[in-house]
């Protein structure tokens with residue numbers, strides 16, 4: 001299979017990622033390059049260690065963390081990761097290109113590498129990137145504009161935004177499910193948002209806080225994880241793809 005040109009563009013420089021982020025944050029490239037290697041540790045420092053809320057309030061506490069506490073933290077962290085692990089991210093873009101079509105949803109899109117790549121695919125009509133973090137949405141809007149993709153790429157805070165289509169042809173949710181207090185419920189919401197017979201989804205997850213506690217914000221409770229896998233296996237049917245990565249493709253059962 002020949003790669004879509006967007007894959008090579010991503011591998012070249014992450015779609016101009018460093019320059020765009022430096023410009024967006026109004027810092028020079030040298031300052032950005034010094035900050036990038038520390039970005040995971042800085043993000044971990046922001047986290048309270050454990051969410052302390054009683055049942056029911058947990059969701060709000062987690063939302064507040066991603067919407068208000070993280071600030072530009074994810075921009076640095078995701079920029080460093082996408083540049084450092086470009087071949088891995090490129091593989092996720094290749095898998096995405098197997099399913100992305102029509103009305104395409106990127107849930108928790110971060111710095112927008114996947115949304116930008118999807119918007120370059122001719123069989124994708126519109127890309128809808130959902131992200132709680134306003135810094136991320138503003139950055140991706142700016143990137144889309146500079147790449148001439150604003151007519152196809154739109155950012156919204158959550159799935160209740162009125163401009164979203166009722167159903168999606170395809171969706172990706174990469175490196176997000178472990179950030180949610182109830183990832184099984186998110187799978188149910190996605191199942192309801194996908195077109196029933198033709199819709200496809202791309203998911204990955206990492207329910208682990210890291211060998212050195214690098215990811216204190218990841219949920220890893222055994223009950224949460226068990227509920228997630230039961231729901232996944234109830235609702236979705238896995239489809240084979242040839243890329244050797246942890247991202248999994250699904251249709252609805």
Ligand SMILES: C[S@@+](CC[C@H](N)C(=O)[O-])C[C@H]1O[C@@H](n2cnc3c(N)ncnc32)[C@H](O)[C@@H]1O
Pocket residue numbers: 063066074078107108109110111130131132133136157158173174175176179180
């Ligand atoms: C680790 S990043 C992954 C970003 C991107 N998908 C990628 O693979 O690079 C997780 C993203 O999920 C977003 N997020 C966390 N909770 C969310 C929620 N409840 N709704 C929407 N976005 C959320 C964060 O703001 C962050 O951008």
